[in-house]
Amino acid sequence: MQRLHLIEKLRVPLMLAPSLLILTLLFVGGLVVGLGQSLGYMPVIGLNNFTLRHYVDVLTDNNFLQSLWVTFRIAFFSTLFSTVLAVAFALILRETFVGSQLSTFMFQVPLPIPHLVAANGIVLLVTQSGLIARLLATVGLLNSPSDFPVLVFDRAGIAIILTYLWKEVPFIGLVVLAVLKSVGPEFEELARTLGAGRWQRFWFVLMPLILPGIVSTSIIVFAFIFASYEIPLLLGVRFPTTLPVWAFNNYRDPDLNLRPEAMAVSIILTVISIILLVAYRRLARYAVTA
Amino acid sequence: MNKSWRWLAVIIIIVAVLAPLIPQLIWSFTFRWYFPSLLPGVWGTQAWEYVFSKSSRVGEGLINSLNLALVTSLFSIAVGLPAARALALYEFRGKSLVEWLLMVPIIVPGIVVIMGIHILFIRYRLTGTFLGVMLIHLIPCIPYMILVMSGVFANYGTALEDTARTLGASSLQTFWYVTLPGILPGLLVATMFTFLISWSQYVTTFLIGGGRIITLPLVLFPFIGGANHAAAAAISLVFVAPALAVLIFISRSLATESSIMGGFGRL
Amino acid sequence: MKSATKFHRMAIVMLVGLTLLAACAAPTPQTVVVTQIVAGTPVQVEVTREVSVTAAPQPTAVSETPPVYTSWDEVLAAARGTTVYWHMWGGSDTINGNVDSDIGGPMRDLYGITLIRVPLNDTADAVNKVLDEKAAGVETGGSIDMIWINGENFKTLKTAGLVYGPFTDLLPNSKYVNWDDPAMAFDFGFPVEGYESPWGHAQFVMEYDTAQVGDTPPTTFEALQEWIHANPDKFTYPAVPDFTGSVFIRHLFIWAAGGPDPFLGDFDQATFDKYAPKVWTYLNDIEPDLWRGGQTYPEAAAMTDLLANKETAFNMGYGPAGASLNIAKGIYPETIRTFVFDTGTLANNNYVAIPFNANNPAGAMVVANYMISPQFQLTMADPNRWGWLITADPRLWGQHDQDVLASYELGVATLSADVLAAHALPEPNGAWVTAMEEGWIKNVLEK
Structure with a gap:
């Protein structure tokens, strides 16, 4: 009896232990080592003294604010547009109509497709000699590739944002769709009988229901884009680069003395990301209660 | 009014989804194709011959990617399922701390973690090994498994299991005949997520795999933005095919089982 | 209540323990050997590509050689x-x-x-x-x-x-x-x-489209400058540290100095400062008329594509036979040819x-x-x-x-080995290359 009691007591810790063990060892371990290196502690190359110099170097770099702005702008607009489009499509797809099944399936297609493939497709589509430019040239709207707007390797990062839109709209959309379907039409019916208009029903009935889903998914999407390296590297301008590209390029440099700076850049990136997300969540909570 | 809106939406969805896929399909069968021709001047299968040749390493990358994604997913299930259940069905002290710890890899940018852990992996000779790459893929996979499955468990509850147990079923029987069928659609979706997360990893595999473990993203990456669009497109399509197959398999659960994707709302 | 507090404490102790364990994983006994070998001090942080692991490996144990x-x-x-x-x-x-x-x-x-x-x-x-x-x-x-x-x-x-x-x-x-x-x-x-x-062996050549440039390409940097201004949006070069972009800039330094000799010896800041302004002036002068108005610079691999689709009229690279191969592979139209600058082009192995x-x-x-x-x-x-x-x-x-x-x-589209050999230039010493690349980033890219 005593033994059974013990097993009962240990049940939850035992269930959690494997996940906690792996994630703590790998994630927290990596974070601590990275933090150490950013503070100039890297005994393997003879750096033994803690210093804030690398943070000062990064923060006083003329290009830092520019890079931060590029990183933020891409993540912000990708997230904002994805969310708006996702909600719009979810509102349409929640109803059953001819072709709704096909549309729902098509809507899901980008979800499993890797970002690299999406990026490759966007490049072939929207470069100055891409498929859209060829289409316009065929119908006589375009004479040479240089008449087509610059959408890849551009300062605004249009191709990067398009790639993320293509990937993230279905992700957010499906979460919103799931919530909408679980709610059912009852609330709206009730609101309608009480005389609420279309817009009012959306804003005061549906919005509070789907807001937690929107907040969560947009946090995931923003955090992912804010820290991702491959797409801005492949489709972005060489200067100014995003912070993850800056960090990773420094990390890959054969000069190991650039490592602490790479780590400092990514720690700063992490801190900014967390601050933004906490603020956003606060704001969203405030909006729900208000 | 409503109807035309719907049709517009359907057309936008279909066109927008197919738009980046169609040029890749055409390019993969192209030999010569210059601006402003709408279709290739000379078609050809050179790109596919390259993909199927040994020197492209696409076959090897495909097998490695599949193996990694499957093993990482199975490991995520084994480790994440109990944790998801504990978080969904039990109240305990320090729960929010544990929840935060398990979810933090989704929110906190992984770049610093990967770069930090790299040197440790080199020292313990985990770089260039299957085990090392799988371990690094687990960092983003386990949290997603827990996130989705805790939503599923919370929705599923314990009532049916309690009934089974009072009727005399053993723990194993209860799990196999009652719990598993109930959570299976959700489990499939969660597995799809872990599979695809592992399947799409580039930076992690690049650093930890060190070129010894070649996966499809590593094969594709040098071709994107390069001159050989045909090869890039053909490799891309190989990269898409298994992912789409997975989607067809679970598409229905994704759209109809509200509790599954709803799990993301619990973050 | 008591047991719950206990669990709480246990969990925290476990987590702290794990974190410490992960943190301590960094310095293992091997570090002692490594730090001895490594004479690196954090002096060279500002200098890119400077070597940090400076001392030669010492044969410590039999199994380690x-x-x-x-x-x-x-x-x-x-x-x-x-x-x-x-x-x-x-x-x-x-x-x-x-x-x-x-x-x-x-x-x-x-x-x-x-x-x-x-x-x-x-x-x-x-x-x-x-x-x-x-x-x-x-x-x-x-x-x-x-x-x-x-x-x-x-x-x-x-x-x-x-x-x-x-x-x-x-x-x-x-x-x-x-x-x-x-x-x-x-x-x-x-x-x-x-x-x-x-x-x-590799030697740098310029590729051009006869359909756009005609049969007489600009074989001097002065003629190239004129051509670029007369045909905006049709010329570009890859951004350093790209290999190809870097070599294009080296050619300009050799042009500015009237020959490769100043750059063959050890790096010398005074010599560098003497020729660099002319190069930056040249590059900043052509920048507004480059492809994309010089807003960005392409990858070397993307340059091929730009030329193939006539977005630009030139490409460049270290493979004298690359253009011919690309024509055979269907990547290039058949109007592409190659040339070398009168002042010579760099060759290396x-x-x-x-x-x-x-x-x-x-x-x-x-x-x-x-x-x-x-x-x-x-x-x-x-x-x-x-x-x-x-x-x-x-x-x-x-x-x-x-x-x-x-x-x-x-x-x-390939030039004969004799023509190439007659125009071959020796590569500058590595320290020069680094200085030129950094100088370009500061004085052209970030301008």
């Missing part, structure tokens, strides 16, 4: 049936395929050696990896057996004492290489000293080096030896196969091999 071979037979015996991991740039499907069939194939048939290409985006990644392994105390059994390398990357590794060798004297086919030629014995002005073995901790140096040596054999050099020179320039001196070959080489016909 790389295998040493005294005869070719020993090497062959150790290499037979092994696997060689060759880290090399992997962005060209042609080179990938050629390496597998023309080097990997013979290695398997002749020696039972499995040659595995490890594709890189940038050779610096391989250099970085060797440095990382050194830092982490991996003294033997490293993951890289051989690297396709030259210039700054080789200098970084060799200065840090992280290359295996000298080994070229052991290779029987080394007799076909004219090591008395400074162009072979020095890699970007840095002495090879037997630590790397050559395979291909591709080498292979073996890292100090290579798991299989014997296998790597056998591969390196094959790559300078007349048989492979002929395959490489074949315009229908590789179309590369060779590093061997054909005068040291047998008559039959010389005849085969003479019988090759040039590709449609």
Whole structure:
């Protein structure tokens, strides 16, 4: 009896232990080592003294604010547009109509497709000699590739944002769709009988229901884009680069003395990301209660 | 009014989804194709011959990617399922701390973690090994498994299991005949997520795999933005095919089982 | 209530313990050895590409020293049936395929050696990896057996004492290489000293579209400048640190200085400052009329595409036969031709080096030896196969091999070896290259 009691007591810790063990060892371990290196502690190359110099170097770099702005702008607009489009499509797809099944399936297609493939497709589509430019040239709207707007390797990062839109709209959309379907039409019916208009029903009935889903998914999407390296590297301008590209390029440099700076850049990136997300969540909570 | 809106939406969805896929399909069968021709001047299968040749390493990358994604997913299930259940069905002290710890890899940018852990992996000779790459893929996979499955468990509850147990079923029987069928659609979706997360990893595999473990993203990456669009497109399509197959398999659960994707709302 | 607090405490203790464990994993006993070897002090933080692991590896214990071979037979015996991991740039499907069939194939048939290409985006990644392994105390059994390398990357590794060798004297086919030629014995002005073995030779050429430029391309930088202003949006070059972008800028320095001589010796800031302003002025002057108004600079690989679609009228690169091959592959239209500047174009060699901790140096040596054999050099020179320039001196070959080489016909867009040789310039010393690249980023890109 005593033994059974013990097993009962240990049940939850035992269930959690494997996940906690792996994630703590790998994630927290990596974070601590990275933090150490950013503070100039890297005994393997003879750096033994803690210093804030690398943070000062990064923060006083003329290009830092520019890079931060590029990183933020891409993540912000990708997230904002994805969310708006996702909600719009979810509102349409929640109803059953001819072709709704096909549309729902098509809507899901980008979800499993890797970002690299999406990026490759966007490049072939929207470069100055891409498929859209060829289409316009065929119908006589375009004479040479240089008449087509610059959408890849551009300062605004249009191709990067398009790639993320293509990937993230279905992700957010499906979460919103799931919530909408679980709610059912009852609330709206009730609101309608009480005389609420279309817009009012959306804003005061549906919005509070789907807001937690929107907040969560947009946090995931923003955090992912804010820290991702491959797409801005492949489709972005060489200067100014995003912070993850800056960090990773420094990390890959054969000069190991650039490592602490790479780590400092990514720690700063992490801190900014967390601050933004906490603020956003606060704001969203405030909006729900208000 | 409503109807035309719907049709517009359907057309936008279909066109927008197919738009980046169609040029890749055409390019993969192209030999010569210059601006402003709408279709290739000379078609050809050179790109596919390259993909199927040994020197492209696409076959090897495909097998490695599949193996990694499957093993990482199975490991995520084994480790994440109990944790998801504990978080969904039990109240305990320090729960929010544990929840935060398990979810933090989704929110906190992984770049610093990967770069930090790299040197440790080199020292313990985990770089260039299957085990090392799988371990690094687990960092983003386990949290997603827990996130989705805790939503599923919370929705599923314990009532049916309690009934089974009072009727005399053993723990194993209860799990196999009652719990598993109930959570299976959700489990499939969660597995799809872990599979695809592992399947799409580039930076992690690049650093930890060190070129010894070649996966499809590593094969594709040098071709994107390069001159050989045909090869890039053909490799891309190989990269898409298994992912789409997975989607067809679970598409229905994704759209109809509200509790599954709803799990993301619990973050 | 009491037990719950206990659990809480236990959980926290466990987490703190795990965190500490992970943190402490960094300094293991091996660190002691490493820090002794590493004389690196954090002085050079501002200097990119400066070597941080400065001292040569000391043979500490028997198990920590790389295998040493005294005869070719020993090497062959150790290499037979092994696997060689060759880290090399992997962005060209042609080179990938050629390496597998023309080097990997013979290695398997002749020696039972499995040659595995490890594709890189940038050779610096391989250099970085060797440095990382050194830092982490991996003294033997490293993951890289051989690297396709030259210039700054080789200098970084060799200065840090992280290359295996000298080994070229052991290779029987080394007799076909004219090591008395400074162009072979020095890699970007840095002495090879037997630590790397050559395979291909490269010379910079400009590619242009006769349909857009006409039959007389601008072969001086003054004429090019005029052409660019007269035809905005049709010219560009890759951003450094891209290899090709970097070499374009080197040509401008040589043009500004009236010849390559000032840059062959050690780096000298005064000389650099003397010529640099002219180069930056030139580049900033053409910038508004470059492709995309100079807003951004493409990848070297994307330049090919731009020329193919007539978005630009020029491309450039280290492969004199590249344009002909691209026409044959359908990537280029048939109107593309090549030219060299009247002031000459830079030439250098591709080498292979073996890292100090290579798991299989014997296998790597056998591969390196094959790559300078007349048989492979002929395959490489074949315009229908590789179309590369060779590093061997054909005068040291047998008559039959010389005849085969003479019988090759040039590709449609390829300049003759005589024209190329007459315009070949020696590469500047590596320190100059670094200064030019950094200068470009500060004075052109970030302007």
